[in-house]
Amino acid sequence: MLRELFFVAASLLAILTALLTVTRKNPIYATFFLISHLISIAILISTLKLYYLSAIHILVYTGAIMILFLFVVMLLNLKEEELEKDFSIHLKLLYTLAPISVMVIIVGQLKPQDINLSKLSQLNVISFENATKALFDKYFLAFEIVSALIILAIIGSILIAKKKV
Amino acid sequence: MKEFIEHLYNELEFLEGLPFIIPFIIGSFILAFIIINFIAVFAGVCTYIERKVAARIQARVGPYMVGPHGILQWLADALKLLFKEDTVPEKADKLLFKLAPFIVFAGSFACWVALPLAPAFSPARLNIGILYIIAFGSSVILGILMAGWASSSKWALFGAMRSAAQIVSYEVPTGLTILAMLLITGTLDMHNTIAQINLDGTISGGQSQGLPFPLNYFSTNADNFSAGMFSWYIFRYPPFTFIAFIIIYICALAETNRVPFDIPEAESELVSGYHTEYSGMRFSFFFLSEYANMFVFSAIITTLFLGGWLPPFNITGSLLAPACGIILYMLVKGKTTDPANRFIAFCTGAGIGIFLGVLSGDKNYWFADYLGIQSLRFIEGLFWFFTKSFGLVILMMWLRWTIPRYRVDQLMELCWKKLTPLAFINLFCIGILEWLYK
Numbered sequence: 202m203l204r205e206l207f208f209v210a211a212s213l214l215a216i217l218t219a220l221l222t223v224t225r226k227n228p229i230y231a232t233f234f235l236i237s238h239l240i241s242i243a244i245l246i247s248t249l250k251l252y253y254l255s256a257i258h259i260l261v262y263t264g265a266i267m268i269l270f271l272f273v274v275m276l277l278n279l280k281e282e283e284l285e286k287d288f289s290i291h292l293k294l295l296y297t298l299a300p301i302s303v304m305v306i307i308v309g310q311l312k313p314q315d316i317n318l319s320k321l322s323q324l325n326v327i328s329f330e331n332a333t334k335a336l337f338d339k340y341f342l343a344f345e346i347v348s349a350l351i352i353l354a355i356i357g358s359i360l361i362a363k364k365k366v
Numbered sequence: 367m368k369e370f371i372e373h374l375y376n377e378l379e380f381l382e383g384l385p386f387i388i389p390f391i392i393g394s395f396i397l398a399f400i401i402i403n404f405i406a407v408f409a410g411v412c413t414y415i416e417r418k419v420a421a422r423i424q425a426r427v428g429p430y431m432v433g434p435h436g437i438l439q440w441l442a443d444a445l446k447l448l449f450k451e452d453t454v455p456e457k458a459d460k461l462l463f464k465l466a467p468f469i470v471f472a473g474s475f476a477c478w479v480a481l482p483l484a485p486a487f488s489p490a491r492l493n494i495g496i497l498y499i500i501a502f503g504s505s506v507i508l509g510i511l512m513a514g515w516a517s518s519s520k521w522a523l524f525g526a527m528r529s530a531a532q533i534v535s536y537e538v539p540t541g542l543t544i545l546a547m548l549l550i551t552g553t554l555d556m557h558n559t560i561a562q563i564n565l566d567g568t569i570s571g572g573q574s575q576g577l578p579f580p581l582n583y584f585s586t587n588a589d590n591f592s593a594g595m596f597s598w599y600i601f602r603y604p605p606f607t608f609i610a611f612i613i614i615y616i617c618a619l620a621e622t623n624r625v626p627f628d629i630p631e632a633e634s635e636l637v638s639g640y641h642t643e644y645s646g647m648r649f650s651f652f653f654l655s656e657y658a659n660m661f662v663f664s665a666i667i668t669t670l671f672l673g674g675w676l677p678p679f680n681i682t683g684s685l686l687a688p689a690c691g692i693i694l695y696m697l698v699k700g701k702t703t704d705p706a707n708r709f710i711a712f713c714t715g716a717g718i719g720i721f722l723g724v725l726s727g728d729k730n731y732w733f734a735d736y737l738g739i740q741s742l743r744f745i746e747g748l749f750w751f752f753t754k755s756f757g758l759v760i761l762m763m764w765l766r767w768t769i770p771r772y773r774v775d776q777l778m779e780l781c782w783k784k785l786t787p788l789a790f791i792n793l794f795c796i797g798i799l800e801w802l803y804k
Contacts, residue, residue, distance in 0.1 A: 203387050229515060233462070236508065256497045264504030268534055271511050275527065 208248040214241040228274045236267045253332055397489050401478055409657035410440035416763045423767040450646035455517060458643065462516035467644065467651035470509030474658040476502040481665045482556040484675055484747035495556035496544060499666060500537075503621075506659065507533050510640050513652075517643040525639025528629050528774060535781045536620040536627075542789035543614045546796045547670045550602055560674035563597050598673035603799045609792050611671045613785055615758070618663035620781070622656060625766040629774055657759075664758035665751070672754050675747030690719030 218238035225231040239262040247255035336344050375389050414429065414437065421428025429436030454463055477499045479489045492498050507530050514526020551559045600607050620627040623639075631639035641652045668674055694715030698708055772780065 229462075233512070252492070253494050253497070256494050256501045260497065260501040260504065263508065264501060264537070265534065268504075268507050268511070268530055271508075272527070272530055275511065275515050275523070 204248055208245065211241050211244040211248060215245060229271070232267065232271050232274055235270070236263050239263055239267065401489060402475065405475065405478065405658045406444075406654060408661065409654045410444055412657045412660075412759065412763075413443065413653070414440040415760065416766075419760070419763045420767050423764075444650070447646055447650045452646040452648065453643075455519065455643050457518045459516040459518065462512050463643075464648070466509045466513035466516060467648045467655075468509075469512060470506050471651045471655045471658075473502055473504075473506035473509060474655040474662060476505075477662040478658065480556065481662070482560060482669060482674055483751055484744050485561070486557065487744065487747075488557065491557060492555070494554050496548070496554050496666065496670075499662065500541070500544070503659070503662065504533070504537065506655065509655075513644070514640040517640070519643050521637045521642045522640050525631060525636045525642070528636075529623060529640060532623070532627065532629065532777060532781075533621050535778060536617045536785075539613055539781065539785040539789040540617040540621065542786070542793050543610045543617070544666075544670065546606075546610055546789070546793040547599060549793075549797055549800050550599055550607075551670070556669050556674075559599075559669055560676060563673065563676065598671065598676070600671040603796055606792050606795045606799065607671070609788065610796070611667070613789050613792070614667055614670075616780075616785065618660075618667065618758075619762060619765065620777070622659045622663055622762075624660070624762050626769040626772050627777060628766075628771060629777060660759050660762055661755060664755040664762075667758060668751065668754040674754075675751040677746060677750050688716065688719065690722070691715035694718070 215238055218234045218241060222231050222234040222238055225234060240259065243255045243258040243262075246258060375386055417439070418428045418436075420426075429439035432438045432442045454460060480492050480495045480498050482488045482495070488495075510529045510533075511526050514522045514524075514529075517523070548554065551562075553559055553562070600611050619625075623629075623631060629635075631641075636642070641649055644652065691712040692715070695708060695712045698711035702708065
């Protein structure tokens with residue numbers, strides 16, 4: 202009961218903060234709403250009893266990535282004029298219609314019996330032990346390849362940035 | 367905590383008809399209320415002790431007027447902060463400015479929930495305890511950045527920037543060191559970390575025993591109380607675990623913005639960093655969170671290295687009481703000739719010995735039977751956990767008045783060029799030792 206309540210509240214909060222993120226003009230506010238969006242996603246994950254994933258989510262996103270975002274945005278310190286650059290009415294229309302149409306398509310796929318919140322309480326806990334076993338046993342190769350890929354991406358982005366300087 | 371409320375719910379008859387959620391929510395609120403007040407009092411007492419430590423080091427007296435030996439000074443300070451005018455700078459971003467202290471405080475308050483305060487007791491027993499604390503501990507930076515930016519003052523902004531850079535950097539060696547210790551403990555659950563230490567110093571899974579109602583809540587692997595300090599994780603693989611302890615202690619100083627790493631609040635450069643523009647109650651929230659954070663880090667170190675709630679020695683009170691009595695008698699002997707005074711000194715020493723004996727887990731005292739061994743363990747555990755953690759906090763205060771401040775570049779160099787490689791080597795060595803000896 203409580204779990205379902207938190208699930209619905211967290212999902213509504215996630216949608217609301219995501220909307221607020223893309224509609225803010227001030228980038229600092231947008232970043233803060235993005236952070237609250239990520240936190241509400243973490244709450245959503247923890248209502249599914251995936252506590253390990255939820256803690257990792259907060260640790261990685263709000264603890265590291267978003268702090269760097271905030272850092273950069275604050276260092277850039279955008280001027281008021283730059284913030285008030287406005288979009289044309291066509292672009293505004295496009296930006297509103299596109300996500301709405303995507304949402305309609307996704308929601309249209311759902312059947313009424315899919316929305317069954319009581320399934321939430323029947324979920325099994327994915328523990329830290331099981332997650333690590335999956336990562337370092339069954340999917341070990343994939344895991345290592347992904348980490349190598351990320352390092353390559355970092356090196357690549359540094360290279361691209363250096364050419365411009 | 368949930369288990370405790372469940373016990374109460376099952377045992378108390380007048381709760382029969384209610385759904386479990388209601389007593390659960392009420393119990394959680396009561397506990398949160400207790401903890402939040404405890405943190406406030408704890409931080410207050412810490413400020414008093416810090417001032418006294420500073421005074422001692424600088425050969426002064428320190429606060430002396432309010433109460434005996436100035437012991438109520440912190441209450442007077444809190445009252446002053448409460449009645450101070452609450453100012454908000456005109457150019458500040460009002461919403462974020464007002465929100466920031468609460469986020470900082472909530473970040474450090476959330477960490478307290480997972481601390482293993484006593485055997486089988488913490489406000490919420492989490493399977494992912496240490497991970498949870500690291501995750502929520504890092505949300506303090508969010509509030510600091512918010513405060514720094516919203517103040518629209520260059521001092522505050524620079525302070526916040528430095529603080530964020532410092533905390534994010536120092537999380538790397540902290541994480542690596544915690545990882546090295548997790549190789550040894552093999553669990554993220556902070557209770558199991560301690561409960562799995564056996565009587566002979568080996569490690570296994572903890573268990574609980576069947577006991578009558580309120581006592582069974584405190585049941586744990588009670589016998590490991592006489593395991594002694596050499597069963598602690600700091601003595602597991604001697605040189606490497608010591609190095610790990612020193613690395614994580616330095617990182618704790620940096621992450622709580624304490625001297626010698628108090629660059630974000632350097633008075634001589636930045637007025638007082640990210641909380642320059644704050645006054646009154648809002649300022650005191652930053653203050654509270656700093657002391658709460660110091661305790662949380664000390665508690666993590668205590669759990670991972672210093673055996674958490676386990677007592678450090680295994681000497682029976684029967685030996686300890688006369689030993690303490692004789693020591694005190696010898697100390698007093700040269701200073702007084704009055705035999706009555708000497709006798710009082712001996713009795714006091716013996717009393718201290720008995721007290722220490724009880725705390726070290728001697729089952730032979732009469733009140734051990736009266737209280738039940740499990741609740742005795744609970745009190746002991748609480749005492750030793752707080753003593754160890756508080757000892758580390760006092761060491762932080764001592765360092766503050768001993769060591770000069772680092773420069774920003776020196777700070778970053780220490781983190782990335784010295785501590786991080788050292789932590790990596792340490793992790794490697796502990797991994798190999800664990801592989802060889804497990």
